[in-house]
Amino acid sequence: MRNGLKWLAPVALLGVAAAIGCGGSVQLGGSAGGVGMGAGASTVGAGTGSAGMAMGVDEHRRDVEKWYGERVARLKKEDGWLTLVGLFPLTEGRHRFGSANDNELLFPASAPAHAGTVIIENGLIRLESEPGAGMTNDGKPFEHTELKSDKDGAGPTEITLGTIRFYVIDRPGSLYLRVKDSESPLRKEFTGIERYPVDDAWRVAAHLERYDPPKKLTVPNVIGFDETVECPGLLKFKLDGKEYAIEPMSESEEDMWLVFGDATNGDETYGGGRFVYIPAPDKNGDTAIDFNKSYNPPCVFTPYATCPLPIAQNVLPVRVEAGEKMWGEAH
Numbered sequence: 001m002r003n004g005l006k007w008l009a010p011v012a013l014l015g016v017a018a019a020i021g022c023g024g025s026v027q028l029g030g031s032a033g034g035v036g037m038g039a040g041a042s043t044v045g046a047g048t049g050s051a052g053m054a055m056g057v058d059e060h061r062r063d064v065e066k067w068y069g070e071r072v073a074r075l076k077k078e079d080g081w082l083t084l085v086g087l088f089p090l091t092e093g094r095h096r097f098g099s100a101n102d103n104e105l106l107f108p109a110s111a112p113a114h115a116g117t118v119i120i121e122n123g124l125i126r127l128e129s130e131p132g133a134g135m136t137n138d139g140k141p142f143e144h145t146e147l148k149s150d151k152d153g154a155g156p157t158e159i160t161l162g163t164i165r166f167y168v169i170d171r172p173g174s175l176y177l178r179v180k181d182s183e184s185p186l187r188k189e190f191t192g193i194e195r196y197p198v199d200d201a202w203r204v205a206a207h208l209e210r211y212d213p214p215k216k217l218t219v220p221n222v223i224g225f226d227e228t229v230e231c232p233g234l235l236k237f238k239l240d241g242k243e244y245a246i247e248p249m250s251e252s253e254e255d256m257w258l259v260f261g262d263a264t265n266g267d268e269t270y271g272g273g274r275f276v277y278i279p280a281p282d283k284n285g286d287t288a289i290d291f292n293k294s295y296n297p298p299c300v301f302t303p304y305a306t307c308p309l310p311i312a313q314n315v316l317p318v319r320v321e322a323g324e325k326m327w328g329e330a331h
Helices: 008-022 057-075 185-189
Strands: 084-090 093-098 116-121 124-129 144-146 159-161 164-171 174-181 203-220 226-239 242-246 255-260 274-279 286-290
Touching: 084 093, 084 164, 226 255, 226 286, 274 286
Parallel strands: none
Antiparallel strands: 084 174, 093 116, 116 124, 124 144, 159 164, 164 174, 203 226, 203 286, 226 242, 255 274
Protein backbone atom coordinates (compact mmCIF):
# COMPACT_ATOMS: atom_id res chain seq x y z
CA MET A 1 0.00 0.00 0.00
CA ARG A 2 1.34 3.44 -0.94
CA ASN A 3 1.59 5.53 2.19
CA GLY A 4 2.94 9.08 2.39
CA LEU A 5 3.81 8.82 6.08
CA LYS A 6 3.71 5.24 7.29
CA TRP A 7 4.36 6.06 10.94
CA LEU A 8 1.79 8.82 11.31
CA ALA A 9 -1.43 6.84 11.58
CA PRO A 10 -0.41 4.61 14.52
CA VAL A 11 1.16 7.55 16.32
CA ALA A 12 -2.07 9.52 15.90
CA LEU A 13 -4.17 6.66 17.23
CA LEU A 14 -1.96 6.31 20.28
CA GLY A 15 -2.31 10.04 20.87
CA VAL A 16 -6.07 9.83 20.64
CA ALA A 17 -6.25 6.92 23.06
CA ALA A 18 -3.94 8.61 25.55
CA ALA A 19 -5.74 11.93 25.45
CA ILE A 20 -9.21 10.46 25.74
CA GLY A 21 -8.12 8.25 28.60
CA CYS A 22 -6.60 11.17 30.45
CA GLY A 23 -9.08 13.84 29.45
CA GLY A 24 -6.23 15.39 27.49
CA SER A 25 -5.95 17.54 24.41
CA VAL A 26 -4.21 17.79 21.10
CA GLN A 27 -2.93 20.36 18.62
CA LEU A 28 -5.37 22.64 16.92
CA GLY A 29 -4.97 21.67 13.32
CA GLY A 30 -5.17 23.88 10.29
CA SER A 31 -7.43 23.82 7.28
CA ALA A 32 -6.94 21.61 4.28
CA GLY A 33 -4.78 24.46 3.12
CA GLY A 34 -2.73 24.05 6.27
CA VAL A 35 -3.09 27.50 7.77
CA GLY A 36 -3.53 28.02 11.48
CA MET A 37 -5.84 26.84 14.19
CA GLY A 38 -9.22 25.92 12.83
CA ALA A 39 -8.53 28.00 9.74
CA GLY A 40 -10.87 27.59 6.84
CA ALA A 41 -13.31 25.61 8.92
CA SER A 42 -15.75 28.40 9.74
CA THR A 43 -17.36 28.01 6.34
CA VAL A 44 -17.56 24.28 6.99
CA GLY A 45 -18.85 24.24 10.52
CA ALA A 46 -20.57 27.57 10.96
CA GLY A 47 -23.94 28.65 9.74
CA THR A 48 -26.05 28.49 12.88
CA GLY A 49 -27.13 31.96 11.83
CA SER A 50 -27.34 35.25 13.66
CA ALA A 51 -30.95 34.44 14.51
CA GLY A 52 -29.64 31.72 16.82
CA MET A 53 -32.52 30.54 18.98
CA ALA A 54 -35.05 32.66 17.06
CA MET A 55 -35.47 30.16 14.21
CA GLY A 56 -38.59 28.03 14.13
CA VAL A 57 -38.36 24.22 14.01
CA ASP A 58 -38.90 23.90 10.25
CA GLU A 59 -36.57 26.78 9.45
CA HIS A 60 -33.97 25.24 11.73
CA ARG A 61 -34.21 21.87 9.98
CA ARG A 62 -33.74 23.51 6.58
CA ASP A 63 -30.79 25.47 7.96
CA VAL A 64 -29.06 22.31 9.22
CA GLU A 65 -29.64 20.46 5.94
CA LYS A 66 -28.24 23.42 4.00
CA TRP A 67 -25.18 23.46 6.27
CA TYR A 68 -24.65 19.72 5.77
CA GLY A 69 -24.91 20.00 1.97
CA GLU A 70 -22.28 22.74 2.00
CA ARG A 71 -20.12 20.70 4.36
CA VAL A 72 -20.08 17.71 1.97
CA ALA A 73 -19.46 19.95 -1.03
CA ARG A 74 -16.42 21.48 0.66
CA LEU A 75 -15.03 18.10 1.64
CA LYS A 76 -15.24 17.04 -2.01
CA LYS A 77 -13.56 20.14 -3.44
CA GLU A 78 -10.37 19.67 -5.46
CA ASP A 79 -8.32 20.94 -2.53
CA GLY A 80 -10.49 19.63 0.33
CA TRP A 81 -9.60 17.27 3.16
CA LEU A 82 -10.47 14.20 1.07
CA THR A 83 -7.56 14.95 -1.26
CA LEU A 84 -4.82 14.63 1.37
CA VAL A 85 -2.48 11.77 0.45
CA GLY A 86 0.76 12.56 2.30
CA LEU A 87 2.40 14.41 5.18
CA PHE A 88 6.20 14.24 5.34
CA PRO A 89 8.50 15.62 8.06
CA LEU A 90 11.23 17.86 6.63
CA THR A 91 14.59 18.25 8.37
CA GLU A 92 17.82 19.98 7.37
CA GLY A 93 19.18 18.43 4.20
CA ARG A 94 17.95 17.05 0.87
CA HIS A 95 14.67 15.14 0.44
CA ARG A 96 14.06 13.47 -2.92
CA PHE A 97 10.46 12.83 -3.93
CA GLY A 98 8.56 10.96 -6.64
CA SER A 99 6.56 7.79 -7.18
CA ALA A 100 9.49 5.33 -7.21
CA ASN A 101 10.06 3.39 -4.00
CA ASP A 102 13.64 4.65 -3.65
CA ASN A 103 12.43 8.19 -2.90
CA GLU A 104 12.44 9.42 0.67
CA LEU A 105 9.11 11.17 0.08
CA LEU A 106 6.82 8.72 -1.69
CA PHE A 107 4.28 10.46 -3.94
CA PRO A 108 1.18 8.97 -5.63
CA ALA A 109 1.70 6.69 -8.62
CA SER A 110 0.72 9.43 -11.08
CA ALA A 111 3.86 11.42 -10.22
CA PRO A 112 7.11 10.92 -12.17
CA ALA A 113 9.38 8.26 -10.72
CA HIS A 114 11.81 10.97 -9.63
CA ALA A 115 10.19 14.40 -9.64
CA GLY A 116 12.53 16.59 -7.65
CA THR A 117 14.22 17.41 -4.37
CA VAL A 118 13.21 19.59 -1.42
CA ILE A 119 16.26 21.20 0.19
CA ILE A 120 16.37 22.70 3.70
CA GLU A 121 19.49 24.79 4.36
CA ASN A 122 20.04 27.48 6.99
CA GLY A 123 16.34 28.12 7.43
CA LEU A 124 15.64 28.40 3.70
CA ILE A 125 13.45 25.93 1.81
CA ARG A 126 14.15 25.31 -1.87
CA LEU A 127 12.81 22.97 -4.53
CA GLU A 128 14.80 21.57 -7.45
CA SER A 129 12.80 20.00 -10.26
CA GLU A 130 14.03 17.06 -12.29
CA PRO A 131 14.15 17.79 -16.06
CA GLY A 132 10.79 17.12 -17.66
CA ALA A 133 8.98 16.57 -14.36
CA GLY A 134 6.27 19.04 -15.36
CA MET A 135 5.98 20.95 -12.09
CA THR A 136 4.61 24.49 -12.05
CA ASN A 137 4.57 27.33 -9.54
CA ASP A 138 1.65 29.70 -10.05
CA GLY A 139 1.16 28.15 -13.48
CA LYS A 140 4.76 28.68 -14.57
CA PRO A 141 7.32 25.87 -15.08
CA PHE A 142 10.61 26.14 -13.18
CA GLU A 143 13.93 24.42 -12.58
CA HIS A 144 14.30 25.60 -9.00
CA THR A 145 12.28 27.83 -6.69
CA GLU A 146 12.06 28.97 -3.09
CA LEU A 147 9.25 27.49 -1.01
CA LYS A 148 7.39 29.64 1.50
CA SER A 149 5.55 27.86 4.31
CA ASP A 150 2.00 28.48 5.49
CA LYS A 151 3.39 30.83 8.14
CA ASP A 152 4.32 33.32 5.42
CA GLY A 153 1.96 36.26 5.24
CA ALA A 154 1.08 35.50 1.61
CA GLY A 155 0.48 31.83 2.36
CA PRO A 156 2.50 28.79 1.27
CA THR A 157 4.10 28.31 -2.14
CA GLU A 158 1.86 25.70 -3.76
CA ILE A 159 3.47 23.49 -6.41
CA THR A 160 1.36 21.68 -9.00
CA LEU A 161 2.37 18.34 -10.50
CA GLY A 162 -0.47 17.05 -12.66
CA THR A 163 -3.38 16.34 -10.29
CA ILE A 164 -1.00 16.60 -7.31
CA ARG A 165 -0.46 19.76 -5.26
CA PHE A 166 2.00 20.14 -2.41
CA TYR A 167 3.33 22.80 -0.06
CA VAL A 168 5.19 23.26 3.22
CA ILE A 169 3.42 23.69 6.54
CA ASP A 170 5.16 25.01 9.64
CA ARG A 171 4.20 23.63 13.02
CA PRO A 172 6.09 24.75 16.15
CA GLY A 173 9.64 23.54 15.70
CA SER A 174 8.87 21.33 12.68
CA LEU A 175 8.31 21.57 8.94
CA TYR A 176 6.18 19.16 6.91
CA LEU A 177 5.39 18.68 3.25
CA ARG A 178 1.63 18.34 2.78
CA VAL A 179 0.56 16.53 -0.39
CA LYS A 180 -2.89 16.53 -2.00
CA ASP A 181 -4.22 14.71 -5.05
CA SER A 182 -7.54 15.68 -6.63
CA GLU A 183 -7.74 12.14 -8.03
CA SER A 184 -7.60 10.61 -4.55
CA PRO A 185 -9.80 7.48 -4.41
CA LEU A 186 -11.24 8.76 -1.14
CA ARG A 187 -12.52 11.90 -2.82
CA LYS A 188 -13.97 9.96 -5.74
CA GLU A 189 -15.72 7.37 -3.58
CA PHE A 190 -17.01 9.64 -0.81
CA THR A 191 -20.81 9.71 -0.57
CA GLY A 192 -21.48 11.41 2.74
CA ILE A 193 -21.51 10.95 6.51
CA GLU A 194 -24.11 9.25 8.65
CA ARG A 195 -25.78 11.64 11.09
CA TYR A 196 -28.20 11.66 13.95
CA PRO A 197 -31.69 12.89 12.99
CA VAL A 198 -31.98 16.67 13.24
CA ASP A 199 -33.49 17.47 16.63
CA ASP A 200 -34.32 21.00 17.70
CA ALA A 201 -33.73 20.00 21.33
CA TRP A 202 -29.97 20.01 20.61
CA ARG A 203 -30.04 23.72 19.75
CA VAL A 204 -29.39 25.39 23.09
CA ALA A 205 -28.84 28.91 24.39
CA ALA A 206 -25.34 29.67 25.67
CA HIS A 207 -23.60 32.50 27.47
CA LEU A 208 -19.90 33.44 27.32
CA GLU A 209 -18.24 34.62 30.53
CA ARG A 210 -15.17 36.36 29.18
CA TYR A 211 -11.71 35.93 30.64
CA ASP A 212 -9.84 39.19 31.20
CA PRO A 213 -7.25 38.79 29.88
CA PRO A 214 -7.96 35.80 27.59
CA LYS A 215 -6.77 32.50 29.04
CA LYS A 216 -3.79 30.80 27.41
CA LEU A 217 -4.22 27.08 26.74
CA THR A 218 -1.35 24.74 25.94
CA VAL A 219 -2.58 22.13 23.52
CA PRO A 220 -0.40 19.16 22.45
CA ASN A 221 -0.48 17.59 19.00
CA VAL A 222 -0.74 13.91 18.12
CA ILE A 223 2.57 14.19 16.30
CA GLY A 224 4.39 15.52 19.33
CA PHE A 225 4.33 19.30 19.66
CA ASP A 226 2.38 21.88 21.64
CA GLU A 227 0.61 25.06 20.63
CA THR A 228 -0.47 27.91 22.86
CA VAL A 229 -3.86 29.37 22.00
CA GLU A 230 -5.99 32.12 23.55
CA CYS A 231 -9.34 31.12 24.95
CA PRO A 232 -11.77 34.06 25.11
CA GLY A 233 -13.84 32.77 28.01
CA LEU A 234 -16.02 30.06 29.50
CA LEU A 235 -19.12 29.17 27.47
CA LYS A 236 -21.98 28.01 29.71
CA PHE A 237 -25.15 26.21 28.60
CA LYS A 238 -27.70 23.70 29.85
CA LEU A 239 -28.64 20.19 28.71
CA ASP A 240 -31.71 18.62 30.33
CA GLY A 241 -31.63 21.34 32.96
CA LYS A 242 -28.02 20.72 34.04
CA GLU A 243 -25.32 23.31 33.43
CA TYR A 244 -22.12 22.53 31.50
CA ALA A 245 -19.27 24.66 30.23
CA ILE A 246 -16.82 24.56 27.32
CA GLU A 247 -13.73 26.66 26.59
CA PRO A 248 -13.75 27.82 22.93
CA MET A 249 -10.54 27.30 20.95
CA SER A 250 -10.83 30.36 18.73
CA GLU A 251 -12.98 33.41 18.09
CA SER A 252 -13.61 35.74 15.16
CA GLU A 253 -16.07 38.54 14.54
CA GLU A 254 -18.49 36.02 13.03
CA ASP A 255 -18.12 32.85 15.04
CA MET A 256 -16.44 30.75 17.73
CA TRP A 257 -14.92 27.29 17.32
CA LEU A 258 -15.61 24.55 19.86
CA VAL A 259 -13.76 21.23 20.17
CA PHE A 260 -15.70 18.91 22.46
CA GLY A 261 -15.99 15.31 23.54
CA ASP A 262 -18.99 13.42 24.88
CA ALA A 263 -20.09 9.96 25.96
CA THR A 264 -20.81 8.82 22.39
CA ASN A 265 -17.11 9.09 21.44
CA GLY A 266 -15.55 5.76 20.50
CA ASP A 267 -19.04 4.25 20.23
CA GLU A 268 -21.31 5.99 17.74
CA THR A 269 -19.03 8.97 17.12
CA TYR A 270 -15.32 9.50 16.53
CA GLY A 271 -13.15 8.72 19.57
CA GLY A 272 -11.25 11.99 19.21
CA GLY A 273 -14.31 14.18 19.68
CA ARG A 274 -16.04 16.56 17.28
CA PHE A 275 -16.07 20.22 16.27
CA VAL A 276 -18.85 22.78 16.07
CA TYR A 277 -18.93 26.44 15.13
CA ILE A 278 -21.37 28.83 16.81
CA PRO A 279 -22.29 32.48 16.18
CA ALA A 280 -20.09 35.04 17.91
CA PRO A 281 -21.72 36.14 21.18
CA ASP A 282 -23.59 39.44 21.20
CA LYS A 283 -22.57 42.37 23.38
CA ASN A 284 -24.17 40.66 26.37
CA GLY A 285 -22.26 37.43 25.78
CA ASP A 286 -25.32 35.51 24.54
CA THR A 287 -25.20 33.02 21.67
CA ALA A 288 -26.43 29.51 20.82
CA ILE A 289 -24.87 26.09 20.26
CA ASP A 290 -26.42 23.89 17.59
CA PHE A 291 -25.05 20.42 18.25
CA ASN A 292 -26.86 19.23 15.10
CA LYS A 293 -23.93 20.86 13.28
CA SER A 294 -21.27 18.92 15.18
CA TYR A 295 -18.84 17.56 12.61
CA ASN A 296 -15.92 15.15 12.42
CA PRO A 297 -12.29 16.27 12.51
CA PRO A 298 -10.39 15.72 9.25
CA CYS A 299 -8.40 12.94 10.92
CA VAL A 300 -11.54 10.82 10.57
CA PHE A 301 -10.97 10.79 6.81
CA THR A 302 -7.18 10.81 6.50
CA PRO A 303 -4.08 10.08 8.61
CA TYR A 304 -2.38 13.08 6.99
CA ALA A 305 -4.16 15.78 9.00
CA THR A 306 -3.21 17.01 12.46
CA CYS A 307 -6.31 17.21 14.63
CA PRO A 308 -7.27 18.54 18.04
CA LEU A 309 -8.82 16.57 20.82
CA PRO A 310 -11.02 18.19 23.46
CA ILE A 311 -9.24 19.49 26.51
CA ALA A 312 -10.45 18.06 29.83
CA GLN A 313 -12.83 20.99 30.40
CA ASN A 314 -14.55 20.23 27.10
CA VAL A 315 -15.29 16.53 27.62
CA LEU A 316 -19.01 16.38 28.40
CA PRO A 317 -20.17 13.49 30.62
CA VAL A 318 -23.35 13.05 28.57
CA ARG A 319 -24.28 11.57 25.21
CA VAL A 320 -24.64 14.27 22.57
CA GLU A 321 -26.76 12.37 20.08
CA ALA A 322 -26.67 15.06 17.41
CA GLY A 323 -24.55 15.88 14.39
CA GLU A 324 -22.19 13.59 12.50
CA LYS A 325 -21.58 9.99 13.50
CA MET A 326 -18.46 7.89 13.01
CA TRP A 327 -17.26 7.55 9.43
CA GLY A 328 -15.55 4.58 7.81
CA GLU A 329 -13.16 2.67 10.04
CA ALA A 330 -12.42 5.63 12.33
CA HIS A 331 -12.87 5.00 16.04
